[in-house]
Amino acid sequence: MIIILDETVTEEQIKHVADKVAQLGLQTSISRGTYRTVIGVIGDETKLQSAPLAAIPGVAEVLPVMPAYKLASKQAHPKPTIIEVGPVKIGGGHLAMIAGPCAVESPERMESIAKSVRAAGANIFRGGAFKPRTSPYSFQGLGEEGLKILRDVGARHGMPVVTEVVDPRHVDLVCEYADMIQLGARNMQNFVLLTEVGRTNKPVLMKRGMSATVQDFLMSAEYIMAQGNSNVVLCERGVKGFDPATRNTFDVALVPQIHKLSHLPIIVDPSHATGRPELIPACALAGVAAGADGVHIEVHDKPEEAMSDGPQALLPQQYAELMDQIRKVAAAVGKQIG
Template sequence: MILILKSGATDEQIQHVLDRVDALGLQAHLSRGTYRTIVGIIGDEQKLTEEPLKAIPGVAQVIAVMPPYKLASLDAHPEPSVIDVSGVKIGGGNLAMIAGPCSVEEEDRMHRIAEAVSAAGANLFRGGAFKPRTSPYAFQGMGEEGLKRLRDVGHAHGMPVVTEVTDPRLVDLVSEYSDMLQVGARNMQNFALLTEVGKSERPVLLKRGMSASISDLLMCAEYILSQGNMNVVLCERGIKSFDTATRNLFDVAAVPLVHQLSHLPIIVDPSHATGRPDLIPACAMAGLAAGADGVHIEVHDCPEVAKSDGPQALLPEQYAEVASQMRKLAELLGKTISPLPETIA
């Protein structure tokens, strides 16, 4: 349920609304917009059937019909959310340009890639220190040593870093070294993990599961939001299909659909969606044209020796070309590629 407060509601009236909701044994989430203040109510809404909510001073409207993802919905937050990742803004016309190798690798290689993608216009550097792999014998990442290396590279090149967290027990550790936590496609419905990242103070990049519906994705975002972490960015990275021509099916329609249903930003990952470097530029541009709030692309300076997912990575010079194209398209769309912050904490 959503309570829309009057434009002139005082702080005392707002607090009274929150106290009334708490007295009913329900959870209230306050959202202050530019033009109005909204209170989202979580819990057993049957407790509200006999409660005269409209009579509470300061309440203008009560909306009883809600999708199951209450906090992620546009009803809860009518204006697009803008997520701040250590100074890089995502959403509301601000674009994220996430680039880097699949896995954290040799230190000198990481520096070379970071320097190249930063010069091309990337504003977030990515690399996996913990890798969920289909085979238990495949490279699983460098662990904490990889996190330290990623953090050092990010600081050296002035780029916030995003990396995947695969286990609820690792959330605090990964948060110590990263600016943004990634929940990968295989863990999208790992509800224990979603709950833990929801308790963290780091923004979260939530990737769509390979067999997940849009509703599934938004409900998983709801897990994070319900724990108090409102800084969630969604990612369309392709879903399973019967066609083997590409790694996955790039569901570009998910982008405008999510914007119709939710206030959360959504970016696209054409690297995982296609698995083919020759298709990445076109799919990246299609994602931006469809309204994506950013693009996530894997980049490696020597894909043939990459420790994971080398065949789908762009070379630095290829990334520079597609980044230039995306910058031009962003200008046509009236959007801005968020600049790098002056300092990284």
């Protein structure tokens, strides 16, 4: 940590700041410039997190050298982390192809969709049993019945399953059925839920909040990791923009940025990012080309009958065609679909 002092700081104030740091068991290195004096702090910065150094007279600014998201940072773990979801690997050159309907529906419908996406090359099946909806009158999911359907269909087709948890009280229940827990955009900063999920040993797919900065995103991952669960996969699903032409604004630049700052894998979700089926293929390919560790796409065999987000789902044939294109781009950037 670096403590920048005021231009008018006195020698007595400099000594007072140094003494305060020393009381915390840390060392100081004082550098006197022409206009500013800077105190470098050497040691465990976590001891300073609760110390109000900026309130000490003479202090202008306190700057951390290490990022606040220490566990999620690349400094903590220089090599890319590979997350295992059943037999599927995510990160380190391995791509997760997550596909399925927005919401879990009837067993027959789920069976039909799972069969088609599995044949196309998807390796993780998705579907929401608990649905956080903007309107309280919209379909909220089938609950535990939906979890059972998802689990049974995934097992029959040899695919691990991922589903969303929206309530801390449901974490244990979802863990009974799911191979991977999803945290939606609305819950990215639900810190109680993040803490509960962090206490599990399940891989976590965390979507970026609709207005979240890169630091917000990584700090939410830090919440999970601080509880002992380091199996976090990040997901770019678009942020709120001013243009209603698309559902959200797809921030493909986030992918290489996350890889520069963190060791955690990151996938893209062009379905929620655009909300328009005709834009999904191009955005999915752009994500893989930018270095994404997977693609999350909503697929439905009869979108007009879907119980949630039907208009943004690809048809099975469209998904199969896209998978053929993704394989080519993946090969070009040195990645593979397990």
